[in-house]
Amino acid sequence: AQKVTQAQTEISVVEKEDVTLDCVYETRDTTYYLFWYKQPPSGELVFLIRRNSFDEQNEISGRYSWNFQKSTSSFNFTITASQVVDSAVYFCALRETSGSRLTFGEGTQLTVNP
Amino acid sequence: NAGVTQTPKFRILKIGQSMTLQCAQDMNHNYMYWYRQDPGMGLKLIYYSVGAGITDKGEVPNGYNVSRSTTEDFPLRLELAAPSQTSVYFCASIPNRDRGPGAEQFFGPGTRLTVL
Numbered sequence: 508a509q510k511v512t513q514a515q516t517e518i519s520v521v522e523k524e525d526v527t528l529d530c531v532y533e534t535r536d537t538t539y540y541l542f543w544y545k546q547p548p549s550g551e552l553v554f555l556i557r558r559n560s561f562d563e564q565n566e567i568s569g570r571y572s573w574n575f576q577k578s579t580s581s582f583n584f585t586i587t588a589s590q591v592v593d594s595a596v597y598f599c600a601l602r603e604t605s606g607s608r609l610t611f612g613e614g615t616q617l618t619v620n621p
Numbered sequence: 622n623a624g625v626t627q628t629p630k631f632r633i634l635k636i637g638q639s640m641t642l643q644c645a646q647d648m649n650h651n652y653m654y655w656y657r658q659d660p661g662m663g664l665k666l667i668y669y670s671v672g673a674g675i676t677d678k679g680e681v682p683n684g685y686n687v688s689r690s691t692t693e694d695f696p697l698r699l700e701l702a703a704p705s706q707t708s709v710y711f712c713a714s715i716p717n718r719d720r721g722p723g724a725e726q727f728f729g730p731g732t733r734l735t736v737l
Binding site: 511542550551552557608610611 | 726
């Protein structure tokens with residue numbers, strides 16, 4: 508069965524600090540997809556990134572970067588120079604190619620203080 | 622396109638009451654999903670549908686029913702509301718052209734349900 512673990516329940520940083528959100532996953536499939544979503548205080552879910560298991564290249568998008576390491580089953584998310592607007596709950600999710608289900612981690616509440 | 626819409630936004634039910642949460646999408650997506658999010662938790666899949674007339678159970682289907690008579694609509698029914706069903710409910714869909722496992726799910730804004 509697939510499982511996603513986000514061990515950090517809450518993280519609090521001061522603006523401009525860098526912060527890394529951890530995500531560890533379990534799956535029996537050899538091919539799968541990983542996702543990150545952002546849920547701001549308004550409650551909607553915002554898609555951030557998708558990564559397939561064949562592509563271990565790290566990705567950078569502005570202040571966001573993602574580190575995918577298949578050897579450790581991790582897909583960590585780093586925000587550089589954090590801003591107050593980054594305050595949200597961030598979810599990591601996994602979908603195996605053999606199924607239709609998107610399995611979410613429990614989320615990490617990030618608070619960026621001015 | 623309006624995307625994925627959900628109604629109502631908020632609802633308070635008494636124990637034992639029933640209600641239907643509405644979900645609609647105008648993007649002609651075949652795949653649609655219902656999730657619930659309990660306070661401080663991640664999303665758990667209740668039911669999903671891969672097309673009109675086809676539905677399947679997710680992780681937490683007990684206490685819920687769904688139907689999919691059209692491509693656009695995927696209502697979620699609570700027959701006998703219980704306090705354990707207090708949650709935020711999200712509907713989602715996937716574009717047909719990307720309906721493989723890497724497809725991004727488009728989420729509705731959510732329905733906040735309280736059962737007292």
